[in-house]
Amino acid sequence: MATVRLDQKRRALVRDxxxxxTNALARYFGTGPTDVELARQQQRAYIKALEDNGVSVxxxxxxxNHPDCMFVEDQAVVVDGHMLLPTPGHPSRVAEQxxxxxxxxxxxxxxxxxxxxxxxxxxxxxxxxLGDLFFVGRSSRTNDLGITSLRSLLDFFxxxxxxxxxxxxxxxxxxxxxxxxxxxxxAPEGYLTPDDFGDLPEGCEILWMPGEExxxxxxxxxxxxxxxxxxxxxxxxxxxxxxxxxxVEVDMSEIxxxxxxxxxxxxxx
Ligand code: CIR
Numbered sequence: 551m552a553t554v555r556l557d558q559k560r561r562a563l564v565r566d567x568x569x570x571x572t573n574a575l576a577r578y579f580g581t582g583p584t585d586v587e588l589a590r591q592q593q594r595a596y597i598k599a600l601e602d603n604g605v606s607v608x609x610x611x612x613x614x615n616h617p618d619c620m621f622v623e624d625q626a627v628v629v630d631g632h633m634l635l636p637t638p639g640h641p642s643r644v645a646e647q648x649x650x651x652x653x654x655x656x657x658x659x660x661x662x663x664x665x666x667x668x669x670x671x672x673x674x675x676x677x678x679x680l681g682d683l684f685f686v687g688r689s690s691r692t693n694d695l696g697i698t699s700l701r702s703l704l705d706f707f708x709x710x711x712x713x714x715x716x717x718x719x720x721x722x723x724x725x726x727x728x729x730x731x732x733x734x735x736x737a738p739e740g741y742l743t744p745d746d747f748g749d750l751p752e753g754c755e756i757l758w759m760p761g762e763e764x765x766x767x768x769x770x771x772x773x774x775x776x777x778x779x780x781x782x783x784x785x786x787x788x789x790x791x792x793x794x795x796x797x798v799e800v801d802m803s804e805i806x807x808x809x810x811x812x813x814x815x816x817x818x819x
Contacts, residue, residue, distance in 0.1 A: 561605065563653060618808065
């Protein structure tokens with residue numbers, strides 16, 4: 551999950567891959583997954599990579615009625631122990647939420663939870679966090695009313711929120727960007743521009759990647775200094791290594807085929 555600071559990434563929730571995964575929504579990175587066993591194998595390697603690097607992972611069972619259920623990031627927004635349960639932007643994904651919400655409410659003792667009403671829509675995958683500064687994508691899944699709900703939560707903490715318009719050829723903000731550390735943003739040329747992010751806090755910078763490595767811009771930084779990244783993105787790899795970061799590469803091919811990136815597959819809480 552992209553809404554917790556690096557030092558808060560100790561526990562992650564994931565959800566198993568259903569046999570119906572071949573029916574997952576797919577419009578951007580692929581034409582849809584075809585091999586459920588391979589997706590499961592890749593998810594196991596992803597979980598192992600998190601566990602090997604100090605994250606305790608809880609697995610929820612798959613929901614066969616919801617082919618996209620493994621993409622838990624979209625279903626809950628956890629910020630400093632508070633939780634916003636968004637109304638997901640795609641109607642087929644709305645009913646994935648209750649077991650995730652139930653688990654997080656039990657795990658986060660005393661958590662303050664807010665929900666969205668009316669026409670507000672948001673996928674958690676539209677949010678990234680750079681220390682105390684947040685960015686939200688206005689996308690085909692996240693609308694202005696959804697952004698207003700998020701702003702109310704962040705105002706409570708005094709955190710700034712900036713809105714970025716997501717180009718039509720991308721799904722979410724996290725599909726094209728991430729913060730591998732609390733000071734770095736990875737972003738692809740041809741999708742985003744420096745103006746989208748505005749002036750960054752002292753010591754922060756954007757690493758611009760070639761557009762063809764857009765998928766590689768989604769990474770997960772961990773408290774032990776390691777960064778999980780997808781296999782096969784040499785420019786991203788070189789840029790992170792040049793910053794002294796230690797990388798753990800995972801094969802995401804079958805998950806990518808359903809437009810899922812690394813962050814989409816977990817919620818840190
Ligand atoms: C969808 O279209 O909703 C899924 N197939 C992919 C969701 C990816 N989630 C994310 O970027 N946070």
